[in-house]
Amino acid sequence: MKSWSVFAFMGILTHCCQYFCLWVQHLLGEMHAMDAMKKVTQMLAQNEKKDIPDSVFEDLEAAMNEDVNPVLGMLQGMVDDGTKGELLSPQEVLATFKLANCEILRVVFQYLGEGYQRELNRGFKGYYPREALPVSVARFLGRELLKVAPHIKDDRAEQPCLGMLVILGECTGDIEQMQNAVDTSLAITEGKVTELTPYPVPESLAQAYQEAGDMENSLKYYKMALEGIRTFVMRQKTDAIVLNACLVQSVADKAEALRLAFEFSPQYSSCQQFGLVGPGRGLLVQQCTAWASELGFSSVEEAKAALTKNEH
Secondary structure, three states: OOHHHHHHHHHEEEEEEHHHHHHHHHHHHHHHHHHHHHHHHHHHHHHHOOOHHHHHHHHHHHHHHHHHHHHHHHHHHHHOOOOOOOOOOOHHHHHHHHHHHHHHHHHHOOOOOOOHHHHHHHHOOOOOOOOOHHHHHHHHHHHHHHHHHHOOOOHHHHHHHHHHHHHHHHOOOOOHHHHHHHHOOOHHHHOOOOOOOOOOOHHHHHHHHHHHHOHHHHHHHHHHHHHHHHOOOOOHHHHHHHHHHHHHHHOOOHHHHHHHHHOOOOOOOOOOOOOOHHHHHHHHHHHHHHHHHOOOOHHHHHHHHHHHHHHO
């Protein structure tokens, strides 16, 4: 058994993240030298919007699994024999391997093509920046992950799996896939955003509904994300979440949009003071100034004092 296969096997025996992390680091370092990887990269460079056959990605995954095929073969044999594990079933371990491979492929391909720069530009303009992944890659990974997701039951793997399904649905525009994954994730945490809630649940779904024009559902999920921010659950895109939640709320009620800004934005409250400052923060300040003026206040400070006086 090859040395890297031993690391993977130890990860299975102990369910220890350390071994799996070493395995993932090994793969990330080796992938760009694989012929199958070069083939996919060339096809995406020629036309990232063109559908790539599943067989091309399957060849790449086969190359990724070469060092661990002895382990995978043992596990499949256990599945075929009906063997049950004490902590994890062999089927769940195989599913976790698939999850790891999908995450590696997502990370490797997320900066290829025009998508990454496009989403950065969207963020600078105030839009919620989506994850960037060529559609053909996202569709393949989504199909593969949906096959194994029912077998992943351990929370340490299930929540990351659900978060990735949301990301992949975001990349392909599949709101139904996003909704199902968000519902399952929130059910685990009793409907609340907690430290166990994976990125980007539920803010990505809020953005998808916002873009679809469904402001009611958009605001529902933005407010869930805001409650997570209030309880100091760190989110990667806090300023974009607050700005867009306020923009959606302003369609019906500008005063309430200001209240949301004053309550949840790091600019006006104690929330998320140690996170990175995103471009949405400056844009929110401009928007709050405009809303305060429209509502007859002489300044944002006056608006904050009037609109939050009953909260102290």
